[in-house]
Amino acid sequence: MSDRKPEDGSVQSVDSEAEQHLQNGKVVENPWRRLREFTDARIGLGRAGISLPTSEMLAFQLCHAQARDAVHFPLDVQALCRELSDLPGLPQTPALRLHSQAVDRVSYLQRPDLGRVLDDASREQIIALPSASAAAKSDLAIVIVDGLSSLAVQQNAVAFLSPLLVLLQAEKEPWSLAPISVVEQGRVAVGDDIGELLNARAVLLLIGERPGLSSPDSLGLYLTWDAKPGLNDSARNCISNVRPAGLSYAEAARRVLYLLREARRLKLSGVKLKDRTQDDVIEHSGGKNFLVSE
DSSP: OOEEOOTTSOOEEHHHHHHHHHHTTSEEOOGGGGGGGSOOSOOOOOEETTBOOHHHHHHHHHHHHHHHHHHHSOOOHHHHHHHHHTOTTSOSSOOEEEEBSOOSHHHHHHOGGGGGSBOHHHHHHHHTSGGGSGGGOEEEEEEEEOTTOHHHHHHHHHHHHHHHHHHHHTOSSOOOBOOOEEEESOOTTHHHHHHHHHTEEEEEEEEEOOOBTTBTTOEEEEEEESOOTTOOGGGEEEEEEESTTSBOHHHHHHHHHHHHHHHHHHTOOSTTSOOOTTTTSGGGTTSOOTTSOO
16 A cells, blocks of 8 residues: 655545545435435435435436326226215215316316316206205215325325214214215316305315325315305315325314314304414414414
8 A cells, every 4th residue: 555645745545545536436325314204305315426326316206207197197986986985974875976177187287277167067967966955955065076186085085084074973063964076177166166056054175286296195175164156265274285194184184173163153264264273282382372363
Protein backbone atom coordinates (compact mmCIF):
# COMPACT_ATOMS: atom_id res chain seq x y z
CA MET A 1 0.00 0.00 0.00
CA SER A 2 1.50 3.32 -1.02
CA ASP A 3 0.95 6.77 0.38
CA ARG A 4 0.97 10.10 -1.38
CA LYS A 5 0.67 13.64 -0.13
CA PRO A 6 -2.33 15.62 -1.47
CA GLU A 7 -2.16 19.36 -2.11
CA ASP A 8 -3.32 20.15 1.44
CA GLY A 9 -0.28 18.34 2.85
CA SER A 10 -2.21 15.48 4.47
CA VAL A 11 -1.30 11.85 3.88
CA GLN A 12 -3.94 9.62 2.27
CA SER A 13 -3.58 6.02 1.21
CA VAL A 14 -4.31 5.09 -2.40
CA ASP A 15 -6.55 2.26 -1.17
CA SER A 16 -8.72 4.57 0.96
CA GLU A 17 -9.03 7.02 -1.93
CA ALA A 18 -10.16 4.19 -4.23
CA GLU A 19 -12.66 3.08 -1.60
CA GLN A 20 -14.05 6.60 -1.45
CA HIS A 21 -14.55 6.68 -5.23
CA LEU A 22 -16.19 3.26 -5.07
CA GLN A 23 -18.57 4.47 -2.38
CA ASN A 24 -19.84 7.16 -4.76
CA GLY A 25 -21.40 4.44 -6.89
CA LYS A 26 -23.16 2.70 -4.01
CA VAL A 27 -26.47 3.48 -2.35
CA VAL A 28 -25.87 5.96 0.45
CA GLU A 29 -28.45 5.60 3.20
CA ASN A 30 -30.31 8.68 4.42
CA PRO A 31 -30.71 8.95 8.23
CA TRP A 32 -34.19 10.37 7.65
CA ARG A 33 -35.24 6.96 6.38
CA ARG A 34 -36.30 6.00 9.89
CA LEU A 35 -39.08 8.57 9.68
CA ARG A 36 -40.73 6.51 6.94
CA GLU A 37 -42.16 4.34 9.71
CA PHE A 38 -44.57 7.21 10.40
CA THR A 39 -45.48 8.48 6.93
CA ASP A 40 -46.06 7.35 3.35
CA ALA A 41 -44.29 10.48 2.09
CA ARG A 42 -41.23 9.86 -0.06
CA ILE A 43 -38.49 10.91 2.31
CA GLY A 44 -35.11 9.39 3.15
CA LEU A 45 -34.83 7.63 -0.21
CA GLY A 46 -31.05 7.40 -0.17
CA ARG A 47 -28.93 7.95 -3.27
CA ALA A 48 -26.62 6.14 -5.64
CA GLY A 49 -24.06 8.70 -6.64
CA ILE A 50 -26.13 11.73 -7.63
CA SER A 51 -29.21 9.65 -8.54
CA LEU A 52 -32.01 7.86 -6.75
CA PRO A 53 -31.50 4.16 -6.04
CA THR A 54 -32.99 1.90 -8.69
CA SER A 55 -35.34 0.31 -6.17
CA GLU A 56 -36.85 3.70 -5.30
CA MET A 57 -37.29 4.62 -8.97
CA LEU A 58 -39.07 1.32 -9.60
CA ALA A 59 -41.26 1.82 -6.53
CA PHE A 60 -42.26 5.28 -7.80
CA GLN A 61 -43.14 3.91 -11.22
CA LEU A 62 -45.21 1.15 -9.61
CA CYS A 63 -47.19 3.64 -7.50
CA HIS A 64 -47.77 5.82 -10.56
CA ALA A 65 -49.06 2.82 -12.51
CA GLN A 66 -51.36 1.82 -9.63
CA ALA A 67 -52.82 5.34 -9.50
CA ARG A 68 -53.50 5.31 -13.24
CA ASP A 69 -55.05 1.84 -13.03
CA ALA A 70 -57.31 2.97 -10.18
CA VAL A 71 -58.74 5.72 -12.40
CA HIS A 72 -59.43 3.50 -15.40
CA PHE A 73 -60.32 0.15 -13.83
CA PRO A 74 -64.13 -0.39 -13.96
CA LEU A 75 -66.17 -1.01 -10.84
CA ASP A 76 -67.49 -4.56 -10.49
CA VAL A 77 -71.05 -3.50 -9.71
CA GLN A 78 -72.43 -7.03 -9.64
CA ALA A 79 -69.91 -8.19 -7.04
CA LEU A 80 -70.47 -5.05 -4.96
CA CYS A 81 -74.25 -5.53 -4.98
CA ARG A 82 -73.82 -9.14 -3.81
CA GLU A 83 -71.74 -7.96 -0.87
CA LEU A 84 -74.28 -5.27 -0.03
CA SER A 85 -77.11 -7.79 0.00
CA ASP A 86 -75.35 -9.64 2.82
CA LEU A 87 -75.08 -6.56 5.05
CA PRO A 88 -77.57 -6.53 7.96
CA GLY A 89 -79.32 -3.23 8.49
CA LEU A 90 -79.83 -2.25 4.87
CA PRO A 91 -83.29 -2.22 3.26
CA GLN A 92 -84.30 -5.61 1.89
CA THR A 93 -84.81 -4.18 -1.60
CA PRO A 94 -81.95 -4.81 -4.08
CA ALA A 95 -79.43 -2.02 -4.56
CA LEU A 96 -80.33 0.45 -7.29
CA ARG A 97 -77.86 0.23 -10.18
CA LEU A 98 -77.68 3.72 -11.64
CA HIS A 99 -75.57 5.60 -14.17
CA SER A 100 -74.60 9.21 -14.75
CA GLN A 101 -74.91 11.00 -18.08
CA ALA A 102 -71.24 10.18 -18.78
CA VAL A 103 -71.64 7.21 -21.10
CA ASP A 104 -68.06 5.94 -20.71
CA ARG A 105 -64.80 6.65 -18.90
CA VAL A 106 -63.49 9.00 -21.56
CA SER A 107 -66.63 11.14 -21.32
CA TYR A 108 -66.43 11.01 -17.55
CA LEU A 109 -62.87 12.33 -17.47
CA GLN A 110 -63.36 14.97 -20.15
CA ARG A 111 -66.80 16.18 -19.06
CA PRO A 112 -67.04 16.38 -15.26
CA ASP A 113 -70.48 18.00 -15.57
CA LEU A 114 -71.95 14.82 -17.05
CA GLY A 115 -70.85 12.80 -14.04
CA ARG A 116 -72.83 15.06 -11.70
CA VAL A 117 -76.24 14.22 -13.18
CA LEU A 118 -78.17 10.95 -13.55
CA ASP A 119 -79.10 9.73 -16.99
CA ASP A 120 -82.79 9.51 -17.94
CA ALA A 121 -83.06 5.74 -17.43
CA SER A 122 -81.75 6.03 -13.86
CA ARG A 123 -84.13 8.87 -13.03
CA GLU A 124 -87.08 6.87 -14.30
CA GLN A 125 -85.95 3.86 -12.28
CA ILE A 126 -86.01 5.88 -9.05
CA ILE A 127 -89.27 7.68 -9.82
CA ALA A 128 -90.98 4.31 -10.30
CA LEU A 129 -90.11 3.24 -6.74
CA PRO A 130 -92.87 3.38 -4.09
CA SER A 131 -90.24 4.63 -1.62
CA ALA A 132 -89.67 7.73 -3.77
CA SER A 133 -93.14 9.14 -3.12
CA ALA A 134 -93.59 12.24 -0.99
CA ALA A 135 -95.43 10.19 1.62
CA ALA A 136 -92.47 7.81 2.03
CA LYS A 137 -89.81 10.29 3.15
CA SER A 138 -86.71 8.59 4.56
CA ASP A 139 -84.03 9.90 6.90
CA LEU A 140 -80.95 8.78 4.97
CA ALA A 141 -80.02 7.73 1.45
CA ILE A 142 -76.68 5.94 1.11
CA VAL A 143 -75.13 6.37 -2.34
CA ILE A 144 -72.01 4.52 -3.53
CA VAL A 145 -70.20 6.08 -6.51
CA ASP A 146 -67.17 4.76 -8.39
CA GLY A 147 -65.60 8.24 -8.72
CA LEU A 148 -61.94 8.42 -9.67
CA SER A 149 -60.98 5.16 -7.95
CA SER A 150 -63.20 2.12 -8.29
CA LEU A 151 -60.51 0.26 -6.31
CA ALA A 152 -61.31 2.37 -3.25
CA VAL A 153 -65.01 1.58 -3.52
CA GLN A 154 -64.50 -2.12 -4.22
CA GLN A 155 -62.19 -2.59 -1.24
CA ASN A 156 -63.58 -0.20 1.36
CA ALA A 157 -67.29 0.61 0.84
CA VAL A 158 -68.78 -2.53 2.40
CA ALA A 159 -66.10 -2.68 5.09
CA PHE A 160 -66.99 0.89 6.15
CA LEU A 161 -70.76 0.41 5.98
CA SER A 162 -70.65 -2.62 8.27
CA PRO A 163 -69.72 -0.71 11.47
CA LEU A 164 -71.79 2.31 10.43
CA LEU A 165 -74.98 0.26 10.13
CA VAL A 166 -74.36 -1.24 13.57
CA LEU A 167 -74.14 2.26 15.03
CA LEU A 168 -77.26 3.43 13.21
CA GLN A 169 -79.25 0.43 14.47
CA ALA A 170 -78.19 1.17 18.05
CA GLU A 171 -79.51 4.75 17.94
CA LYS A 172 -82.39 5.63 20.27
CA GLU A 173 -83.94 7.73 17.53
CA PRO A 174 -84.02 5.33 14.56
CA TRP A 175 -82.81 6.18 11.07
CA SER A 176 -85.07 5.10 8.21
CA LEU A 177 -83.00 4.21 5.15
CA ALA A 178 -83.88 4.68 1.50
CA PRO A 179 -82.83 1.94 -0.96
CA ILE A 180 -79.06 1.99 -1.35
CA SER A 181 -77.73 3.19 -4.73
CA VAL A 182 -74.65 2.27 -6.75
CA VAL A 183 -73.70 4.77 -9.46
CA GLU A 184 -71.28 4.24 -12.32
CA GLN A 185 -69.28 7.14 -13.83
CA GLY A 186 -70.47 9.43 -11.05
CA ARG A 187 -69.15 12.43 -9.19
CA VAL A 188 -70.06 13.86 -5.77
CA ALA A 189 -72.94 16.05 -6.93
CA VAL A 190 -74.83 13.08 -8.39
CA GLY A 191 -75.93 12.39 -4.82
CA ASP A 192 -77.97 15.60 -4.86
CA ASP A 193 -80.01 14.26 -7.76
CA ILE A 194 -80.58 10.95 -5.99
CA GLY A 195 -81.41 12.50 -2.62
CA GLU A 196 -84.12 14.66 -4.11
CA LEU A 197 -85.61 11.83 -6.17
CA LEU A 198 -85.62 9.43 -3.20
CA ASN A 199 -87.13 12.13 -0.98
CA ALA A 200 -84.41 11.64 1.66
CA ARG A 201 -83.60 14.16 4.37
CA ALA A 202 -79.86 13.41 4.20
CA VAL A 203 -77.50 11.81 1.70
CA LEU A 204 -74.30 9.98 2.62
CA LEU A 205 -72.20 9.48 -0.49
CA LEU A 206 -69.24 7.09 -0.64
CA ILE A 207 -66.88 7.77 -3.54
CA GLY A 208 -63.43 6.76 -4.76
CA GLU A 209 -61.15 9.76 -4.29
CA ARG A 210 -58.55 10.97 -6.78
CA PRO A 211 -55.65 8.52 -6.39
CA GLY A 212 -52.36 9.72 -4.99
CA LEU A 213 -48.97 8.12 -5.48
CA SER A 214 -49.27 6.47 -2.09
CA SER A 215 -53.06 6.12 -1.87
CA PRO A 216 -54.80 4.61 -4.91
CA ASP A 217 -57.53 3.17 -2.66
CA SER A 218 -58.77 6.18 -0.67
CA LEU A 219 -62.52 6.34 -0.01
CA GLY A 220 -64.22 9.70 0.55
CA LEU A 221 -67.49 10.29 2.46
CA TYR A 222 -69.77 13.26 1.75
CA LEU A 223 -72.76 14.16 3.90
CA THR A 224 -75.42 16.54 2.55
CA TRP A 225 -78.59 17.59 4.35
CA ASP A 226 -81.65 18.40 2.22
CA ALA A 227 -79.80 17.51 -0.97
CA LYS A 228 -81.06 18.94 -4.24
CA PRO A 229 -79.47 19.82 -7.59
CA GLY A 230 -77.57 23.09 -7.66
CA LEU A 231 -75.82 22.83 -4.28
CA ASN A 232 -72.11 23.57 -4.11
CA ASP A 233 -69.44 21.88 -2.01
CA SER A 234 -69.87 24.31 0.89
CA ALA A 235 -73.16 22.51 1.61
CA ARG A 236 -71.40 19.21 2.33
CA ASN A 237 -69.25 17.70 5.06
CA CYS A 238 -66.35 15.55 3.89
CA ILE A 239 -64.40 12.78 5.59
CA SER A 240 -61.54 11.52 3.43
CA ASN A 241 -58.83 8.86 3.31
CA VAL A 242 -60.98 6.02 4.65
CA ARG A 243 -58.91 2.87 4.12
CA PRO A 244 -56.78 0.43 6.13
CA ALA A 245 -53.66 2.63 5.75
CA GLY A 246 -55.59 5.83 6.54
CA LEU A 247 -58.65 6.58 8.66
CA SER A 248 -60.03 3.34 10.10
CA TYR A 249 -63.54 2.15 9.27
CA ALA A 250 -64.61 2.31 12.92
CA GLU A 251 -63.35 5.88 13.38
CA ALA A 252 -64.90 7.02 10.10
CA ALA A 253 -68.24 5.49 11.14
CA ARG A 254 -68.06 7.25 14.50
CA ARG A 255 -67.46 10.62 12.83
CA VAL A 256 -70.26 10.07 10.32
CA LEU A 257 -72.70 9.21 13.11
CA TYR A 258 -71.79 12.42 14.93
CA LEU A 259 -72.34 14.50 11.80
CA LEU A 260 -75.62 12.75 11.06
CA ARG A 261 -76.91 13.46 14.56
CA GLU A 262 -75.92 17.10 14.34
CA ALA A 263 -77.29 17.49 10.82
CA ARG A 264 -80.65 16.14 11.92
CA ARG A 265 -80.67 18.34 15.02
CA LEU A 266 -79.65 21.54 13.21
CA LYS A 267 -81.28 20.74 9.85
CA LEU A 268 -78.11 21.66 7.95
CA SER A 269 -74.73 20.44 6.71
CA GLY A 270 -71.56 21.93 5.24
CA VAL A 271 -69.50 24.82 6.55
CA LYS A 272 -72.02 25.61 9.31
CA LEU A 273 -71.77 22.08 10.70
CA LYS A 274 -68.52 21.52 12.63
CA ASP A 275 -66.99 18.11 13.20
CA ARG A 276 -66.12 18.22 16.89
CA THR A 277 -65.32 14.56 17.33
CA GLN A 278 -61.69 15.48 18.00
CA ASP A 279 -62.25 18.38 20.37
CA ASP A 280 -60.85 16.34 23.26
CA VAL A 281 -57.50 15.53 21.63
CA ILE A 282 -54.35 16.90 23.26
CA GLU A 283 -54.00 19.82 20.83
CA HIS A 284 -57.33 21.22 22.05
CA SER A 285 -56.94 20.54 25.77
CA GLY A 286 -55.20 23.82 26.62
CA GLY A 287 -58.20 26.08 26.17
CA LYS A 288 -60.77 27.31 23.73
CA ASN A 289 -59.96 26.90 20.03
CA PHE A 290 -60.58 30.28 18.44
CA LEU A 291 -60.96 28.63 15.02
CA VAL A 292 -64.11 26.78 16.07
CA SER A 293 -67.21 28.96 16.02
CA GLU A 294 -69.91 28.50 18.61
